[in-house]
Amino acid sequence: MIRTIAFDVGETLVRDDRYWAAWADWLHVPRHTVSALVGAVVAQGKDNAEALRLVRPHIDVAAEYQARDEAGQGEYLDESDVYNDVRPSLAALRQAGIHVIIAGNQTTKAGELLRALDLPTDLIATSGEWGVAKPSAAFYERLISVSGTAAAEILYVGDHPQNDTIPAHAAGLRTAHLRRGPWGHLWADAPEVVAAADYRIDSLMDLVGILER
The missing domain is CATH 3.40.50.1000 (HAD superfamily/HAD-like)
Structure with missing residues (x-):
């Protein structure tokens, strides 16, 4: 039971639209680019954060997340x-x-x-x-x-x-x-x-x- x-x-x-769109805007790349890269890493069975590393290879995701938050562009639902x-x-x-x-x-x-x-x-x-x-x-x-x-x-x-x-x-x-x-x-x-x-x-x-x- x-x-x-x-x-x-x-x-x-x-x-997840808003989540990935916010990352695209923060990294100054087209939203479609990030969406397409997310799809690519999904198809490869990789963690979705790999999409951000394809845009910016040496990105510190945690640090960028905090910077977004401090800039008033953090998570929102x-x-x-x-x-x-x-x-x-x-x-x-x-x-x-x-x-x-x-x-x-x-x-x-x-x-x-x-x-x-x-x-x-x-x-x-x-x-x-x-x-x-x-x-x-x-x-x-x-x-x-x-x-x-x-x-x-x-x-x-x-x-x-x-x-x-x-x-x-x-x-x-x-x-x-x-x-x-x-x-x-x-x-x-x-x-x-x-x-x-x-x-x-x-x-x-x-x-x-x-x-x-």
């Missing part, structure tokens, strides 16, 4: 960043008695921004707040601990095979791979994703049907 459903953030709940199926699906899951958690690889500030959106959840946490990030097994151990639920009763939903579907499966959680965003679409039919995913979905509203079945 599924008692808890936990969600990744980027390209699962919120669009509002309702326009949230996918249309997020609020209705999360609300329906909670109404069905599911414990809803958001837990992804984001900064501490992103955690604050997510909580400010007042999404229908029971808990929001980020890797920045926990001090451990996906795909580390320690991230999923922390998730299991804070959920108060057995691993086999947790469904982790995400778009990224290497950060979400595969490591969550290895940690004993059930998994739902979401066909959304570059990772979700590109790797949807990869054998390792098919093997690790209990469910393969196109919309978060599909989760309501899974529970009903």
